[in-house]
Amino acid sequence: MKSLPDAAALLEQTLLARRDLLGDVRPNVSREALQRFTSVRTAPQAAAPATAPGRNADTLAAIQEEVRTCRLCEHLAASRTQTVFGVGNPQADLMFVGEAPGADEDRLGEPFVGRAGELLTKIIQAMGLSRDDVYIANVLKCRPDMPKGAPGNRPPTPQEMERCLPYLRRQIALIRPRVLVALGKTAMVGLVGADEPMGAMRGRWFSFEGIPLLPTYHPSYLLRNGAPAEKRKVWEDMLLVMEKLGLTISEKQRGFFRSAA
Numbered sequence: 001m002k003s004l005p006d007a008a009a010l011l012e013q014t015l016l017a018r019r020d021l022l023g024d025v026r027p028n029v030s031r032e033a034l035q036r037f038t039s040v041r042t043a044p045q046a047a048a049p050a051t052a053p054g055r056n057a058d059t060l061a062a063i064q065e066e067v068r069t070c071r072l073c074e075h076l077a078a079s080r081t082q083t084v085f086g087v088g089n090p091q092a093d094l095m096f097v098g099e100a101p102g103a104d105e106d107r108l109g110e111p112f113v114g115r116a117g118e119l120l121t122k123i124i125q126a127m128g129l130s131r132d133d134v135y136i137a138n139v140l141k142c143r144p145d146m147p148k149g150a151p152g153n154r155p156p157t158p159q160e161m162e163r164c165l166p167y168l169r170r171q172i173a174l175i176r177p178r179v180l181v182a183l184g185k186t187a188m189v190g191l192v193g194a195d196e197p198m199g200a201m202r203g204r205w206f207s208f209e210g211i212p213l214l215p216t217y218h219p220s221y222l223l224r225n226g227a228p229a230e231k232r233k234v235w236e237d238m239l240l241v242m243e244k245l246g247l248t249i250s251e252k253q254r255g256f257f258r259s260a261a
């Protein structure tokens, strides 16, 4: 049996010969189409998921299915209970991006459902919104594996992030939120490569593909250091987000944690 390139070459020869024979009756297969035929069918399987540009048929459901069966990080595919894709309103104006699922998220399949998630939910509610109004996702869709029996979580490695980020980029490209909030440094490194201390980045607007991006402390930082002054910093960042979105801000909301500033 002929290989695909050979078959394409034979097909091209036949069509060109037919054109010679029939004069101006042209074959309706172009040389470019033949090249596409050859290259598409013989290209090696892509190692990384395709990115959003040009994927006009992309959907969140399609990405979620790719994520569900992803084995790009074999060690994470082996250790995960399930992937954690994202949750919320697919047409949200506001999207939060965190780091990676923890143990609770790995168990339940939803981002930010553990202690840090409860705090994030409270922050969203303090803004006058609910989790259903916003979209929440992570840089990594699998829980970073830990040595057996070891407590806590570890941050994603650069390689894990590089492999997983195309999924997040495609999610953002489809949702097109008006504002992105990066929860913690890992999200900032993943989204825009900004590797500065969070204290130096928070409260400043960045841009991701033209979308205003505001970094703030990860809720688990507030769980570790819950000083009112730190909570006020996160709240000030959320006030900036609310202003950017044109949300009404009450005097009460303006005053949260003010005495701590």
Ligand code: URA
Pocket (backbone or CB within 6 Å): 098, 099, 100, 101, 102, 105, 110, 111, 112, 113, 114, 116, 117, 138
């Ligand atoms: N921390 C994160 O960054 N993401 C989660 O989903 C949970 C905790």
